[in-house]
Amino acid sequence: xxxxxxxxxxxPGKHLMMGNVAMSEGALSAGLNYFGGYPITPSTEVIEHLxxxxxxxxxxxxxxxxxxxxxNSVIGASLVGAKSMTATSGPGLSLMVETxxxxxxxxxxxVFCDVQRNGPGTGFVTEPHHNDIGLVRFSGNxxxxxxxxxxxxxxxxxxxxxxxxxxxxxxxxxVFILSDAYLGHLHEVVTIPPKEKILDRVIxxxxxxxDEYIKKFTYKDDNTxxxxxPKPPQMGTDYCPGLLLHxxxxxxxxxxxxxxxxxxxxxxxxxxxxxxxCITESYKLKDADIIxxxxxxxxxxxxxxxxxxRKEGFKVGIFRLVTVWPFPDEEVMDVVKDAKAIIVPELxxxxxxxxxxxxxxxxxxxxxxxxxVCEFHHPDxxxxxxxxVAK
Amino acid sequence: MTRYEIRIxxxxxxxxITLSKMIVTASSLYEGLAGTQTEAYSAAARGGKCWAEVxxxxxxxxxxxxxxxxxxxxxxxxxLSQEAAGxxxxxxxxxxxxxxxxxxxxxxxxxxxxVKRIDNSLGIPIQKxxxxxxxxxxxxxxxxxxxxxxxxxxxxxxxxxxxxxxxxPSSTLDKNLEAFELGKQQGLSFLKELKEAKA
Amino acid sequence: MxxxxxxxxxxxxxxxxxxxxxxxxxxxNFATRFCSGCGYxxxxxxxxxxxxxxxxxxxxxxxxxxxGCYSQLLLIVHTKSQKILALHGRAPALATGIKMANPNMxxxxxxGDGDCLGIGGNHFIHLCRRNLDCVIFIFNNSIYAMxxxxxxxxxxxGAQSTTTPYKMFENRSDGVELAVAAGATYVARTxxxxxxxxxxxxxxxxxxKGTSVIEVITPCVTYFGRKNLDSLGAExxxxxxxxxxxxxxxxxxxxxNTIRRNQAKLMTEDQLLNKYVIGEFRxxxxxxxxxxxxxxxxxxxxxEK
Numbered sequence: 028x029x030x031x032x033x034x035x036x037x038x039p040g041k042h043l044m045m046g047n048v049a050m051s052e053g054a055l056s057a058g059l060n061y062f063g064g065y066p067i068t069p070s071t072e073v074i075e076h077l078x079x080x081x082x083x084x085x086x087x088x089x090x091x092x093x094x095x096x097x098x099n100s101v102i103g104a105s106l107v108g109a110k111s112m113t114a115t116s117g118p119g120l121s122l123m124v125e126t127x128x129x130x131x132x133x134x135x136x137x138v139f140c141d142v143q144r145n146g147p148g149t150g151f152v153t154e155p156h157h158n159d160i161g162l163v164r165f166s167g168n169x170x171x172x173x174x175x176x177x178x179x180x181x182x183x184x185x186x187x188x189x190x191x192x193x194x195x196x197x198x199x200x201x202v203f204i205l206s207d208a209y210l211g212h213l214h215e216v217v218t219i220p221p222k223e224k225i226l227d228r229v230i231x232x233x234x235x236x237x238d239e240y241i242k243k244f245t246y247k248d249d250n251t252x253x254x255x256x257p258k259p260p261q262m263g264t265d266y267c268p269g270l271l272l273h274x275x276x277x278x279x280x281x282x283x284x285x286x287x288x289x290x291x292x293x294x295x296x297x298x299x300x301x302x303x304x305c306i307t308e309s310y311k312l313k314d315a316d317i318i319x320x321x322x323x324x325x326x327x328x329x330x331x332x333x334x335x336x337r338k339e340g341f342k343v344g345i346f347r348l349v350t351v352w353p354f355p356d357e358e359v360m361d362v363v364k365d366a367k368a369i370i371v372p373e374l375x376x377x378x379x380x381x382x383x384x385x386x387x388x389x390x391x392x393x394x395x396x397x398x399x400v401c402e403f404h405h406p407d408x409x410x411x412x413x414x415x416v417a418k
Numbered sequence: 419m420t421r422y423e424i425r426i427x428x429x430x431x432x433x434x435i436t437l438s439k440m441i442v443t444a445s446s447l448y449e450g451l452a453g454t455q456t457e458a459y460s461a462a463a464r465g466g467k468c469w470a471e472v473x474x475x476x477x478x479x480x481x482x483x484x485x486x487x488x489x490x491x492x493x494x495x496x497x498l499s500q501e502a503a504g505x506x507x508x509x510x511x512x513x514x515x516x517x518x519x520x521x522x523x524x525x526x527x528x529x530x531x532x533v534k535r536i537d538n539s540l541g542i543p544i545q546k547x548x549x550x551x552x553x554x555x556x557x558x559x560x561x562x563x564x565x566x567x568x569x570x571x572x573x574x575x576x577x578x579x580x581x582x583x584x585x586x587p588s589s590t591l592d593k594n595l596e597a598f599e600l601g602k603q604q605g606l607s608f609l610k611e612l613k614e615a616k617a
Numbered sequence: 618m619x620x621x622x623x624x625x626x627x628x629x630x631x632x633x634x635x636x637x638x639x640x641x642x643x644x645x646n647f648a649t650r651f652c653s654g655c656g657y658x659x660x661x662x663x664x665x666x667x668x669x670x671x672x673x674x675x676x677x678x679x680x681x682x683x684x685g686c687y688s689q690l691l692l693i694v695h696t697k698s699q700k701i702l703a704l705h706g707r708a709p710a711l712a713t714g715i716k717m718a719n720p721n722m723x724x725x726x727x728x729g730d731g732d733c734l735g736i737g738g739n740h741f742i743h744l745c746r747r748n749l750d751c752v753i754f755i756f757n758n759s760i761y762a763m764x765x766x767x768x769x770x771x772x773x774x775g776a777q778s779t780t781t782p783y784k785m786f787e788n789r790s791d792g793v794e795l796a797v798a799a800g801a802t803y804v805a806r807t808x809x810x811x812x813x814x815x816x817x818x819x820x821x822x823x824x825x826k827g828t829s830v831i832e833v834i835t836p837c838v839t840y841f842g843r844k845n846l847d848s849l850g851a852e853x854x855x856x857x858x859x860x861x862x863x864x865x866x867x868x869x870x871x872x873x874n875t876i877r878r879n880q881a882k883l884m885t886e887d888q889l890l891n892k893y894v895i896g897e898f899r900x901x902x903x904x905x906x907x908x909x910x911x912x913x914x915x916x917x918x919x920x921e922k
Contacts, residue, residue, distance in 0.1 A: 063713075063714060069460070082915040082917075085915055085919060087717045092743040093739060095710065096739070096740050099713075102711060103715040103716075104718035106715065125704060153459060180482060209486065209487075213455070213486055214442055262679050262701070263722060267699050269700060270691055270700050271700065273702065327484045331485075
């Protein structure tokens, strides 16, 4: 990257922004160079906004012929060294999964904004529904790990998008931003930090020093036993294998007779770095015996519910998952070990995270799900459950 | 925690969404209150039932609105089309002393039953004034914004003027300020009426 | 090439471009898995020859390979070219991303008839529509060979395949006509039985700015030839003839079954059924190219206040 275009950054200070726009601006600040997308409600504003902004900063915004093409072009762009992203909704994601698994196996970094909506392609397009949580985790054939971040406000959509790009560069895996139909269309005030502060945070796409050109894919260091993730290879430079194969390959990119080693590298590079990837927040957890575990929009309602409940003398706290995948097993175990009950408000009926909590706690602590579909939790909904549980 | 719930509904393209953005800009960007705005989009933004909602928290210490959708009963309801008027029920507007306003366009809505039994309701022929006096229907927004500024009182007039400068093209700024003034007068005279009625 | 004729009978002929091929540089021989009689070996070596002779910069000419039997081509095409295996049918989309993110590049796409006219038809149409600067080969062996001989969109009328065991009755899809209609600016068709034409067209495509589509008719002995008679496509010989079970028979059949474009103009539609018309179908140099146009937009947007 020769010179960073100053048009990338909005003027520092407060701006009123739609969630989708805040996400796009976050991506631009993080150095987005290629966006490939296909319009789908409720993510359309992302491609609309970037169609204006990307040419201004010397980047490319392509409206492809379908979702399959958009994700493939994103992978292509990432392979030649552009930070790239796509944005879509659930029906688009389900079309893209084949390519996501290819990208994960090839260790191509990219960011994926999933503005979740209700139901299948013919569903209620304008209603929020966190129904892709499971699909995101297992988004493709083959085995791999993904990172998924769940913001809860427009400010976080901006900040976490930068984090997502950094994770993509560091861990070379698909990174998802789990927005939803409501968050994407919410207008809120976003405070944009000064350009220098953003640039300090951003990890740029660079080539490694030439003597490290041999190792292009994740490998296990024999001396330390740790997984080393080299910088992503770039086509059109010497730092690229002659053959990019999405089949078990070693760190040079050559087909390997040891698929197990490859699989370990792909899975463990995330699993062993959970302490750096898993971002969590706690709220009044110290003496809490009823714990709310939440992510995304329901957290907002939970904060208010906890404040009211605390005033009435209930010992409630919130454990918020900013990183939904990989699931922070140890941290959750540590937090809930003395809890009387766990409440999991989720914007879906299945309770994807509730299932994970059940797995971690081995069903020893009662878990109360609060499912909601197409509308989100009012503080009173959560408060009611807290009171019932405390009885 | 003092939520102020606002809902605007009318024809898509009439300025429903712009007005809601003006309100949230004035109150959260210039006044520093926590606020959110949501709007109809995609197919829902077409036709006579386009809507936009704004929630402002009047408590300055609140950093984030917990439930971003406006809840019934509303503090401020603006109805601009016949289709939207049909959905309005009596209990949708707060029945408190200084809040619970219903503003409707009596040049666009012929039949509005509920309005007779809602106390703080004001009919203004907004479309008619906008077209006849200013030459374009979009000035209706600024008139309504003036009415809103006076009646709600959640942000200062300075913030309102800043917002107008931000939203309208500089070529029509004078006309818009005129429209704002007109809205303000409408609002002030309505407040006077209410006071007299109560006294 | 000329040395081959002068070799002694007991001497092993060695292809002069073997050292430049991927397998050649690794193992010193043609280590491919192609069946005997397959046309992809010819294509791979012609590609390597041109890549070497034209001194193409491997950094600027990435090779994007789709899924099919020809995916094995990556073992025999030039070792220095940067190759990536794309998903089935998605090679044109992947190439679009590569080209747009680095407009100096000119992707060379390998795709087959099932890849390009079947599953990836939409991507192919839109690649041609955008007139993106790249070369796309459609290797047409009129069968899904890698999966074992199923009917393809290009399978000839009356031919046999494992999914059309009685006979193929669907209409054939024509990659060249599709490319012309979609807006590609250099469109040609040739066969592996005409290697010099192939090289001529490929060189022309490399120098052309815009989407170049070259359809290459190639034989599949194992799954197409062994099941079909050489009377396929010939007039008034239905049911007669012998099975095309060697490479020679298939190459002969391809030669018989191809018609030059200027000759085809005089023929009726019935006469052209199951025939391959070869030649150049469009060469248009004045049509704007996508990445150039986008660059103009970028310049405009950057200068705009």
